[in-house]
Structure formats: C-alpha cells, structure tokens
Amino acid sequence: MATVNSFRTLTCVAALLVSATATMAQDKPAAPAAPSAGAPAAASAGDSNNPWNKLCGQDSRTKKQVCFTVRELRTDSGQFLASAGVREVDGESRKILLVQTPVSMLIQPGIRVQVDQNTQVPGKYTICMPNACFAEIPITDDFTASMKKGKDLIITTQNQQAKALNFPISLSGFTASYEGPAIDTAALQRQREQLASEVQRKAKEAQQKLLDAQNAASGAATKP
Numbered sequence: 433m434a435t436v437n438s439f440r441t442l443t444c445v446a447a448l449l450v451s452a453t454a455t456m457a458q459d460k461p462a463a464p465a466a467p468s469a470g471a472p473a474a475a476s477a478g479d480s481n482n483p484w485n486k487l488c489g490q491d492s493r494t495k496k497q498v499c500f501t502v503r504e505l506r507t508d509s510g511q512f513l514a515s516a517g518v519r520e521v522d523g524e525s526r527k528i529l530l531v532q533t534p535v536s537m538l539i540q541p542g543i544r545v546q547v548d549q550n551t552q553v554p555g556k557y558t559i560c561m562p563n564a565c566f567a568e569i570p571i572t573d574d575f576t577a578s579m580k581k582g583k584d585l586i587i588t589t590q591n592q593q594a595k596a597l598n599f600p601i602s603l604s605g606f607t608a609s610y611e612g613p614a615i616d617t618a619a620l621q622r623q624r625e626q627l628a629s630e631v632q633r634k635a636k637e638a639q640q641k642l643l644d645a646q647n648a649a650s651g652a653a654t655k656p
Contacts, residue, residue, distance in 0.1 A: 486500070486609045487501075503602070527576060529555075532564050542589075553575065586598055
C-alpha cells in the first residue's frame with residue numbers, strides 16, 4: 433500500500449508541475465551525480481533564481497485540490513541536488529514533506545530532516561527512480577511553524593560509503609509562498625527560463641576561463 437500511495441503522491445505532484453511546465457522529472461539533469469564522500473552539499477542558488485514555489489491543482493482521483501510548496505537545491509552551475517516540499521490536500525489535516533535526493537544513497541538508513549538545530553525527524557525512502565529517490569515524511573503543524581521561523585531545512589542522508597551528506601535548503605521566502613496564492617504558471621516558466629539562461633552564461637564563462645588559461649600556458653611554453 434505504501435508503494436501505491438507513493439506513486440499516487442508522485443503522480444499528483446508531477447501533474448502539478450507539468451501544468452507549470454516544470455515537472456520534477458524533467459527539470460533536472462538525468463541521474464544527477466551524488467556528492468563525493470564527505471563533501472559538503474553545495475549552496476543553493478540565489479532567492480531570485482531559486483525561490484519557494486506554491487503549485488496547486490486538482491487530484492484526478494479524489495477531485496480535491498492539492499497544493500505543493502516546494503524549493504530545489506542546486507549547485508552554482510545549476511545542477512540539481514535535492515528538493516523538499518510541503519504537500520497539503522484541501523479538507524485534510526495531514527501534511528506530507530516530500531523530499532527528493534540524488535540516486536546512489538543508502539536506502540536502509542533512510543533520511544532525516546530538521547529545521548536549523550531542532551530535533552531531527554526520521555523518514556524512509558518510498559521509491560527510487562532512475563534519476564532520483566523520494567521520501568514522504570508526515571509532518572505536524574509544529575513542524576511547518578518551525579519552517580516559517582527557521583533559516584534552513586536540512587536533509588541528511590548517507591551515500592554508498594555510509595558517509596552522512598547534508599543538503600541545506602534555505603527557508604527564506606517559505607512563509608510567503610506557503611501562505612500565499614499559488615504561483616502563476618507563466619511566472620514560473622519565466623523563472624525557469626531565467627535559471628536556464630544563467631546556467632548557460634556561467635557555463636560559457638567557465639569555458640572561456642579555461643580557454644584563456646590554456647592559451648596563456650601555451651604562450652608561456654613557446655617563449656625562449
């Protein structure tokens with residue numbers, strides 16, 4: 433039953449993101465590389481490029497409105513690392529924190545989430561796909577209240593070497609998105625386009641720096 437519910441949750445979330453032209457499966461590179469053992473997670477992109485987004489849509493099975501307030505963690509180059517989002521169904525008190533991590537994590541220890549230095553909340557992976565693993569963690573009103581006041585939501589998992597990896601997702605802007613209206617799909621599309629443009633710009637800059645360094649080294653080698 434847990435697997436069925438996981439598929440149902442992911443299907444609903446994916447439907448929301450598809451309608452916003454950015455599904456969880458399509459918005460990141462295929463099979464993102466897991467950070468090396470002991471390496472700290474990279475910092476998230478700036479708020480203007482990587483904010484919390486609230487997406488709402490109707491569950492085709494229950495006909496109830498589902499809202500998902502989500503934020504992604506990316507490297508400076510734009511590579512996807514992790515995401516976390518609060519899922520709520522209209523008329524239901526139960527809330528779910530849906531967490532997405534890279535593949536190649538150890539499944540058995542599960543994951544832990546915490547706000548700043550607060551108590552860690554354990555969770556289990558529910559399903560892994562070729563490009564990511566997902567965990568669903570039931571959360572309380574107290575937990576969402578701590579997210580509104582906190583600085584970072586920290587996801588902790590273990591890689592294949594049983595080394596703990598932390599993925600800190602900034603909570604800046606969470607309250608405004610969580611309590612506000614769902615984002616306009618056109619606005620979300622513009623954000624995605626801006627992010628893609630910024631990633632391309634940084635890639636070109638890095639390539640140019642590499643070429644300049646190679647040219648400088650070649651010039652130095654030809655001098656008598």
